[in-house]
Amino acid sequence: MTKAGSPSPETVKGPLWVNAEITYKCPLHCVFCYNPLNYASTFDAELSTDQWLKALREARELGAVQLGISGGEPLLRDDVEVIIAEASKMGYYVNLLTSGIGLTEERLAAFKKGGLDQIQLSFQDSTRELNDFLSSTRTFDLKQKVARLIRQYDYPMVLNVVLHRMNIDHMEQILEMAESMQADHVELANSQYYAWAMENREYLMPSREQLQRAEVICNNFRACLGNKMKLYFVVPDYYEERPKACMNGWGSVFLNIAPDGLALPCHEARMLPGLEFPNVRENDIRTIWYESAAFNAYRGNSWMKEPCRSCDEKEKDFGGCRCQAYMLTGDAANADPVCSKSSHHALIADAVALAQQPRASDDEVRPLIIFRDDRNSRQFSHE
């Protein structure tokens, strides 16, 4: 018998979306990275090509159809060509999420031949100076060149710029850059405060005024563009009164596979204590998805506490994000404190209040920022 409110195995639907984080190695050191702080601990345990293909085949059999190949920087692996070609044959819509570093014309041609459907290219800013500072690299010109190549090979291109306090005032220039690159979709999502972005939250969260300005610019641009370029603008969930429907519910559509084979219901779940996440080396995806304790832990609503349990919006937002609830309140089964009904909502309100302070000068802020790099990650691994 299943508990009231927990879905019976027959009603659990298969995954639709697989995110394959094939490596956490990355030439960039972005200050808002959502990879786990201790990512460097996976370096010696990465899955082989065959292990990836086996997991992808099993997920496809359950009905998964969208595939993101991401990282880290996925292009640091030399089997991306094989993974793309095989996944495409399996019937996935294959999306490569890349910083563009290492995307040569030769590789682009091979990906095209293999059936890659889409490329998502990330930029840190519309200016060389800030792009290179935020990623702690000199990559701006290279990315421009890669964007031209992507167009030349006629890929649908999603341009992704993570927004935050330091670059959001460049909204207009960012949009002009996107238009000149002929991007099909532009994602301008504020950084979400997990992992490295959580460490740097104070320096990343924009003020209300910054957000309002950015939104006006975005709406004006959208009105001019029509169907030509689709524009997504996402404000930080801290500014909302209700939490995001994180992952459309735990174990509902999304399956993340980390470089070391850990199967996770979201990018961040590795941080949650008390859950033993299954590894695709030892388990098939069917068992992982339907039977593992970890994937069933927050399915349905029987795990909910008040105020979620009696809330009439629980089917809409599923109580928000488990990781955010854990990070901020110490208990993953609590309501996401973004919700104004949460007894911990003051934690969010305080962080938002702090973000209304006048912006410190770049010279003051920059030395305080923690970069995502291997040295820092190893330090976090030991903490």
Place this chain on the structure above:
Amino acid sequence: MSLTNNQPLRFARQYKLQWETAQDAYVLLYPEGLIKLTGSAGEILKRIDGNASVLDIINSLQVAYPGIDLQQDVIEFLEHAHDKGWITVA
């Protein structure tokens, strides 16, 4: 913008139609998402091949489903798909 009857239609560059056994439905795939189509939406869109026009699609459906007047519904759905940017004139 409305579609003319005789121009061939194709999917927009980033859209891909695919039959999914697991969902027992056609799905429309695109960057960052997918749409599970209803039975009739799937029947209409699967006839888009870069050659068939609005009229061809209506005729083909009329043969598959004789005795039902579906012309207006098909035109409305194709215009919806066109407004959404899923399909375009080939």
